[in-house]
Amino acid sequence: MKPAELATCDRTASLEVIVTGLASDAHTWNLVFIQLLLEDLGHRVVNLGPCVPEEEIVESCADHQPDLLVISSVNGHGRHDAKPLIEALRARPDLDGLPVVIGGKLGISEDQREEQARELVAAGFDAVFQEGADLASFEAFVGALPKEVTR
Amino acid sequence: MTQAATTRPRGPVAVHGSRTSFARYVADAQARGVLVVQPRMGFSDPALMRAGLRATRDAAEAVVGTLTIDSYTRVGDELSAVRALNEDHSLNGYPISSLSPHTSRWVLDGVRDPSFPVQVRHGSARPQRIVAALTALGLDATEGGPVSYCLPYGRTPLAESVRNWQQACEFLASLRSTGAEPHLETFGGCMLGQLCPPGLLVALSALEALFFHRAGLRSISLSYAQQTNSEQDVQAIHALRRLAAELLPDTEWHIVLYTYMGLYPRSREGALELLERSAELAVEAGAARLIVKTAAEAHRIPTVAENVEALRVAAAAARDSHRTAVAGARAVPDNPVYTEARALIDAVLGLDADLGRALLTAFAHGYLDVPYCLHPDNAGRSRSCIDESGRLAWSETGSMPLGRVARNAGRLTARGLFDALSFVQSRYDNHFLAPTAAPPRRPRPLAGLSGGTSRR
Numbered sequence: 001m002k003p004a005e006l007a008t009c010d011r012t013a014s015l016e017v018i019v020t021g022l023a024s025d026a027h028t029w030n031l032v033f034i035q036l037l038l039e040d041l042g043h044r045v046v047n048l049g050p051c052v053p054e055e056e057i058v059e060s061c062a063d064h065q066p067d068l069l070v071i072s073s074v075n076g077h078g079r080h081d082a083k084p085l086i087e088a089l090r091a092r093p094d095l096d097g098l099p100v101v102i103g104g105k106l107g108i109s110e111d112q113r114e115e116q117a118r119e120l121v122a123a124g125f126d127a128v129f130q131e132g133a134d135l136a137s138f139e140a141f142v143g144a145l146p147k148e149v150t151r
Numbered sequence: 152m153t154q155a156a157t158t159r160p161r162g163p164v165a166v167h168g169s170r171t172s173f174a175r176y177v178a179d180a181q182a183r184g185v186l187v188v189q190p191r192m193g194f195s196d197p198a199l200m201r202a203g204l205r206a207t208r209d210a211a212e213a214v215v216g217t218l219t220i221d222s223y224t225r226v227g228d229e230l231s232a233v234r235a236l237n238e239d240h241s242l243n244g245y246p247i248s249s250l251s252p253h254t255s256r257w258v259l260d261g262v263r264d265p266s267f268p269v270q271v272r273h274g275s276a277r278p279q280r281i282v283a284a285l286t287a288l289g290l291d292a293t294e295g296g297p298v299s300y301c302l303p304y305g306r307t308p309l310a311e312s313v314r315n316w317q318q319a320c321e322f323l324a325s326l327r328s329t330g331a332e333p334h335l336e337t338f339g340g341c342m343l344g345q346l347c348p349p350g351l352l353v354a355l356s357a358l359e360a361l362f363f364h365r366a367g368l369r370s371i372s373l374s375y376a377q378q379t380n381s382e383q384d385v386q387a388i389h390a391l392r393r394l395a396a397e398l399l400p401d402t403e404w405h406i407v408l409y410t411y412m413g414l415y416p417r418s419r420e421g422a423l424e425l426l427e428r429s430a431e432l433a434v435e436a437g438a439a440r441l442i443v444k445t446a447a448e449a450h451r452i453p454t455v456a457e458n459v460e461a462l463r464v465a466a467a468a469a470r471d472s473h474r475t476a477v478a479g480a481r482a483v484p485d486n487p488v489y490t491e492a493r494a495l496i497d498a499v500l501g502l503d504a505d506l507g508r509a510l511l512t513a514f515a516h517g518y519l520d521v522p523y524c525l526h527p528d529n530a531g532r533s534r535s536c537i538d539e540s541g542r543l544a545w546s547e548t549g550s551m552p553l554g555r556v557a558r559n560a561g562r563l564t565a566r567g568l569f570d571a572l573s574f575v576q577s578r579y580d581n582h583f584l585a586p587t588a589a590p591p592r593r594p595r596p597l598a599g600l601s602g603g604t605s606r607r
Contacts, residue, residue: 047525076452
């Protein structure tokens with residue numbers, strides 16, 4: 001299914017989404033792409049950009065109270081940087097129930113991918129989209145989110 | 152672990168005199184008709200770093216070695232770099248300020264010498280500690296710039312980056328009193344790796360070179376990253392050479408070309424062909440040095456062997472090209488890239504006698520506006536596209552003094568962006584991946600868009 005087709009299936013679901021990179025990750029194109037993809041699906045996006053410190057991600061979530069936080073990391077440090085971030089997010093009562101997903105190239109080697117994903121889910125992520133994951137699985141995850149997130 | 156803006160680089164400065172300077176090494180090679188080739192390479196394991204330097208040193212006739220710094224060190228988070236070292240986690244580069252100088256001297260001992268200069272590549276908007284660490288090792292060549300190492304790579308305010316780079320440049324320039332000729336390369340010819348029209352790339356590279364010059368440096372290279380169309384790339388390199396001659400008196404300068412920095416071909420053949428085209432472009436347009444990409448670029452951080460292969464392939468392509476072409480000879484009578492770059496540079500220089508302040512005002516007014524850059528200090532009103540001829544063009548110029556654009560691009564979709572980002576990758580892969588064997592033309596952005604700008 002193309003993004004445009006998905007958008008026509010479910011136009012009522014407009015989510016507010018924060019898209020961000022992690023503190024040590026300087027990549028931008030993945031973040032611009034995900035912003036456009038979510039906008040094509042009819043969602044509203046606040047894009048924090050690359051190299052955002054952990055505290056700033058947490059505070060932005062507290063301020064905006066988004067329906068979804070999407071973290072994209074491709075520099076190979078994501079696996080290490082994401083764990084303290086998710087712990088900080090899950091420790092905040094005002095962000096209880098916030099769906100948080102991460103995707104990209106999360107380690108510097110290709111092996112141990114499944115183990116990395118399991119670790120991150122165990123640490124509190126709702127979904128992990130490893131390198132090679134189909135875009136449709138991300139779109140399906142976003143499409144299945146409740147339209148009104150009650151927290 | 153952030154560097155206070157007011158601290159100057161300190162610490163022991165190794166003797167810098169008596170060695171062949173970086174610029175002299177490159178100039179000698181260029182005079183012999185040899186293109187200098189250089190890898191992007193950094194490992195956190197000192198033994199692997201040393202082995203990598205040794206292997207690349209012998210890969211071709213004229214090679215410059217590279218220490219690429221890891222991304223924790225780049226953002227000033229040495230605590231995380233040290234923690235990773237203690238826990239035996241590999242980093243994506245060499246943590247120069249977290250390893251002991253003793254260790255780093257061992258890495259360089261007997262490897263770096265007059266026939267093999269080593270440059271430190273990092274990407275930091277707070278470069279003082281990195282510059283202090285590299286000079287303490289007797290190294291004196293690095294790269295960056297107040298704009299190019301700030302806007303694409305994070306959220307450090309541009310004003311802070313300008314201050315930091317001013318200090319780093321003045322410190323490097325102060326080494327000239329020891330008899331050294333420290334060398335600094337602009338990174339402004341790369342900005343986000345792809346989809347930035349060459350007029351702006353050339354303007355930023357030239358403005359950063361002028362920033363270095365005004366801080367007292369007299370050995371400078373100006374970068375340009377290969378883009379989507381070879382004729383336009385030739386125009387860009389000619390424009391950069393002309394601007395360097397106009398703006399940098401009493402300076403030993405050269406042009407350094409980066410092999411394509413965007414999404415890289417996935418097929419081995421496509422990847423190596425794109426590398427060969429970049430080597431030919433460098434020779435044809437008169438660049439003296441080429442920073443290569445490997446066949447593994449689309450997939451992961453390359454191994455030492457893959458870097459060695461890339462250096463050999465590029466050097467061989469350059470040799471063949473030298474036989475058939477007279478370097479830099481293709482005439483560029485009417486050069487639209489120069490015209491655009493000159494308009495941007497003049498607009499910036501007219502804002503303030505102090506170039507640092509002029510750059511800040513230019514970005515605040517949107518006179519300089521990098522397309523798709525998410526930094527809070529970038530206006531974000533410009534947009535670019537790839538036109539019918541495969542050239543990079545503006546679809547929106549925002550407030551830049553470039554006149555209005557005729558085209559009406561419409562709203563950019565994710566699909567449209569992906570097609571533009573993968574334009575070069577597809578062109579080179581399509582030669583080699585049969586239609587039936589080709590991976591589905593389905594964007595996989597959650598991982599696939601890493602071929603951008605991180606490997607400095």
